[in-house]
Amino acid sequence: MSTDQIIMGIETSCDETAVAIVKNGTEILTNTVASQIESHKRFGGVVPEIASRHHVEQITLVIEEALKQAQVDYSDITAIAVTEGPGLVGALLIGVNAAKALAFAHNIPLIGVHHIAGHIYANRLVKELQFPLISLVVSGGHTELVYMKEHGSFEVIGETRDDAAGEAYDKVARTLNLPYPGGPHIDRLAHEGKPVIKLPRSWLEEGSYDFSFSGLKSAVINTLHNAEQRGESIEPADLAASFQESVIEVLVTKTLRAVKEYNVKQVLLAGGVAANKGLRAALDDAFKEIPEIDLVIPPLSLCTDNAAMIAAIGSVAYEKGKRSDYTLNANPGLEI
Amino acid sequence: MKVLAIDTSNYVMGIALLEDGKVSGEYITNLQKNHSVRVMPAIQDLMRECNVKPAELDKVVVAKGPGSYTGVRIGVTIAKTLAWTLNIPLSGISSLEVLAANGKHFNGLISPLFDARRGQIYTGLYGYNEGLLQTVKDDRNVLASDWAEELKQREEEILFLGTDLPIHESVIKEIMGEKAKFAPYTSFNPRPGELAFLGIHKEAEDIHTFVPNYIRLAEAEAKWREQQNLK
Ligand SMILES: [Zn+2]
Numbered sequence: 001m002s003t004d005q006i007i008m009g010i011e012t013s014c015d016e017t018a019v020a021i022v023k024n025g026t027e028i029l030t031n032t033v034a035s036q037i038e039s040h041k042r043f044g045g046v047v048p049e050i051a052s053r054h055h056v057e058q059i060t061l062v063i064e065e066a067l068k069q070a071q072v073d074y075s076d077i078t079a080i081a082v083t084e085g086p087g088l089v090g091a092l093l094i095g096v097n098a099a100k101a102l103a104f105a106h107n108i109p110l111i112g113v114h115h116i117a118g119h120i121y122a123n124r125l126v127k128e129l130q131f132p133l134i135s136l137v138v139s140g141g142h143t144e145l146v147y148m149k150e151h152g153s154f155e156v157i158g159e160t161r162d163d164a165a166g167e168a169y170d171k172v173a174r175t176l177n178l179p180y181p182g183g184p185h186i187d188r189l190a191h192e193g194k195p196v197i198k199l200p201r202s203w204l205e206e207g208s209y210d211f212s213f214s215g216l217k218s219a220v221i222n223t224l225h226n227a228e229q230r231g232e233s234i235e236p237a238d239l240a241a242s243f244q245e246s247v248i249e250v251l252v253t254k255t256l257r258a259v260k261e262y263n264v265k266q267v268l269l270a271g272g273v274a275a276n277k278g279l280r281a282a283l284d285d286a287f288k289e290i291p292e293i294d295l296v297i298p299p300l301s302l303c304t305d306n307a308a309m310i311a312a313i314g315s316v317a318y319e320k321g322k323r324s325d326y327t328l329n330a331n332p333g334l335e336i
Numbered sequence: 337m338k339v340l341a342i343d344t345s346n347y348v349m350g351i352a353l354l355e356d357g358k359v360s361g362e363y364i365t366n367l368q369k370n371h372s373v374r375v376m377p378a379i380q381d382l383m384r385e386c387n388v389k390p391a392e393l394d395k396v397v398v399a400k401g402p403g404s405y406t407g408v409r410i411g412v413t414i415a416k417t418l419a420w421t422l423n424i425p426l427s428g429i430s431s432l433e434v435l436a437a438n439g440k441h442f443n444g445l446i447s448p449l450f451d452a453r454r455g456q457i458y459t460g461l462y463g464y465n466e467g468l469l470q471t472v473k474d475d476r477n478v479l480a481s482d483w484a485e486e487l488k489q490r491e492e493e494i495l496f497l498g499t500d501l502p503i504h505e506s507v508i509k510e511i512m513g514e515k516a517k518f519a520p521y522t523s524f525n526p527r528p529g530e531l532a533f534l535g536i537h538k539e540a541e542d543i544h545t546f547v548p549n550y551i552r553l554a555e556a557e558a559k560w561r562e563q564q565n566l567k
Contacts, residue, residue, distance in 0.1 A: 042560060049405065049554040053547070056409055060420040061544045074421075090406055093372055094413050100376045101417035105390045326376035 005078045007318065008066070008102075009311030012095030013087025013115050014140075015046045017058040019066040020307035021077075025315030028125055029070035031301070031308040034058045037181070044180045045170070052090035059098045066307075074106040081314020084112030084324075085334030086141070092330035100326050112324040113313045114336050115305075116142055117154060119270040121316065122302040122309035130265040130294060136255045138279070139271030140166035140183075143211045143251075145258050146336070151316045154336045157258060158209025165247055166273045168213035172220050172243050176236050187276045190244040193237025197223060199246045209254055216246050248282045256286055259293060266294045274303035338388055339395045340418070341532035342379070344371040344411035345403030345431040345548075346450055348499065350528030351378050353386050354536070359529040361386045366499060366525050371410045379414075393424055397535025399526070400428035401548040402458040402475060403450060408548040416546050425540035429531055430549065432475050435498055436462035437530035438523040444493035445472055447483070451500035455479050455507075458551060461487070461494075469534065477551045480504040484511035493517055499524045 004023050011018040020031040036054045040046045067073075082099035085092060096112070103110035119142075120135045129151070137144040143165045145158040163171070166183060173182020178189070199219050202212045220243050227234045259267055269283060280297055287295040302309060339354040349371055353361040361382045365374075383390070398415035401408040408431070419426035435448035439462075449459040457480045461473035487494050488511060496508060497519035508516050553561070 043556055047554065047556040050556060052405070052409060053550075053554060056413055056416075056547050057545070059413060060416055063417070064420070064544075090409070093406065093410060097372060097376070097410050097413040098417040101414045102421055104376060104380060105418055105421045107390075326380055327373045329370065329373045 005315060005318065006072060006076050007311040007314045008077050008080045009307035009309070009314055010080065010082040010095045010099045011115070011118070011305060011307040011310045012055045012059070012091050013083045013085070014091060014305055015040055015051050016305040017055050017062050018305060018307035019062045020311050021066055021070040021072050022125070022308055022311035022315060025312060026124055026128070028308045029072060030066045031306055032062050032066040032069065033306055034062050041180055044174070046088070048088045048090055051088060052094060055091055055094035059094055063098070063102070074108065077106070077108050079109040079111055079314060079318045081111045081113050081310050081317065083115045083118065083310050084328060085115065085331035087115055087332060089330050089332040092332065096328055096330050100328060104326065109318070110324045110326070110328060111314050111317050111322055112328045113310055113317055114334055116144070116336050117313045118309040120146060120148070120154070120268060121312035122270060122298045122306070123268040123296045124312050125302060125308055126298050127296050132262060132264045133266040133268060134255065134258050134262060134264050135268040135270050136251060137270045138165045138251065138273035140164060140170065142271060143213070145209050145254065147258070147262055152320050156336060158211065158254065160211040160213065162212050162214035163217060165211070165213055165251070168217045168247065169273065171217050175221050175224060176240065183273060183276065186240045186244060187278055189237050189240035190278055193235060193239070193241035195242040195245040196238050197234070197242035199223070199242050201246055201250055203250065209258055211250065211254070213247065216243065244278050248279050251279065252282050252286050255283070264293065266296060269297045270303070272304050274298065275300045337394045337536070338392055339397060339532045339536060340379070340383070340393050341397040341528045341535060342375065342411045342415050343399035343431065343434060343526055343528050343531055344375050345399045345401050345408040346526075348525045349375060349378070350526060350531065351375070351382050352528035352532045353382055353388060354529070354532035355386070355388070359532065362527070362529045364525055364528065371407055375410060375414065390418070390422060393422055395425050395427065395535065397427045397429060397532055397538070399431040399434050399531055401431050402477070402551040403431050405548075405550060408550070412546070412548045416543050420543045426543050426546060427535040427538040428541055428546060429534045429538060430460065430475055431526065432458065432460045433462060433469060433471070433534060434526040434531045436460075437469055437534065438527060439495045439497055439519060440464055440469070442495040442517070444495060444517070445490070446495045446497070447487065449496060449498045449500060449504065451503050452477050455481065457483065457500070457504060459483060475549065475551060480507050481511060484508045484516070488512050488515060495519055497523055
């Protein structure tokens, strides 16, 4: 009998139906994702009911594809990890109930895991974690600084008080009439422009690691509006560059400060906005000057929602003895 | 032949195990509680009581809606995942048809119904022919008053049933008079045992593409289509 730990991960918290199989917590055997983004584009955002319907259409297909690609049989699987929250409740329910059915059918341990913990653990698929560490989590729904002193231990030291960074990106993109999802478009446009427009930085009170992006978002909207009223035109690329510069400056500065105060060995970037080229470059630059701190930035495929990250946190949760029973439910507001 | 039947499409949650033509276990509740938390433990308990292991199942039957979108998805997701992973056939039965089976001794046609808010119902028209339940009119989402007007034109007496019947009973009675009959309360809960029987001979679905019968488009989808037509 093989002594490898094989974890199947299932993720359906938003608009990706994803199943992955990960060996010993670090080695991806397969990372299968069926994206619904094309279906939601026409609505300018994810429609929860439609996301849930697509998950039902895709779920067994994606599981089958993952098993085939990984060439793994149920008897090889140590445990099934599934995102129980946070996310869209109707969407989460599909993954949770499919996971329960698989676990029951084959008598495999079931583990409900946290989506953001998953994003952080995507990094472990790139490089072994070194503690203590700080993770900067930036996605459509989250902007957080998370301190970890050991595996499976998460302490949120800062979080957004209003909009998540990704949300601000989407709203600014809409103001600039860019297609959904807006983040990548702003990122691209920002590289074509210059940050010449003065926009605020929201530092909040001294020493705070919290974030706030709604003021910046309003400033962008007002800038456009005022220019329009004066009959002036604003170069969208410059506005995108100025907006992006403000977001990134705050993210990077707060991360740097946390890294020093908490005396960490490693910094991890996590979440969908981690795909942002501007943010990646700025972090690279900032940490070049402190080479004793290891900066880990996962490849794009591991930044956006995927199930390999769910299997990766599932691996650690399994080692720590966490098990879920069949009353496991979708928990849209789950705390890390 | 061992058949597992699952119905989570409305408030009534039902699980049944059918073994060689007899219902060996049946579990029904009619509670406004979360199916997602309760249905899998219920399946596990019932199968354990009946001493049946998942690998011994020969077929899964599920109530495929109409009903609560979320509710029906829970049952369908569990049913299709179980059937697929155990490599056994899956059949989907209309949730209304399951309810109609409770009227099998009525001499006329049967209109099972679920409330669909704002005076609307999910319903269809069913009838027994030589002991077999048949669909006379397909499942639909309709105003209770329109449906009553339509059924008034028919010759047969119509039996109405369902836990939501009290919401619509007076409207139906007013329009249809003596032609409308109302089933006793004890026949209002869809029976998972009936679901299992209805599913035995029903042809197998393509499991991967099997989805609930929502009857209605998602609201955003309906609006989007409307806009496309206006263009
Ligand atoms: Zn995410």
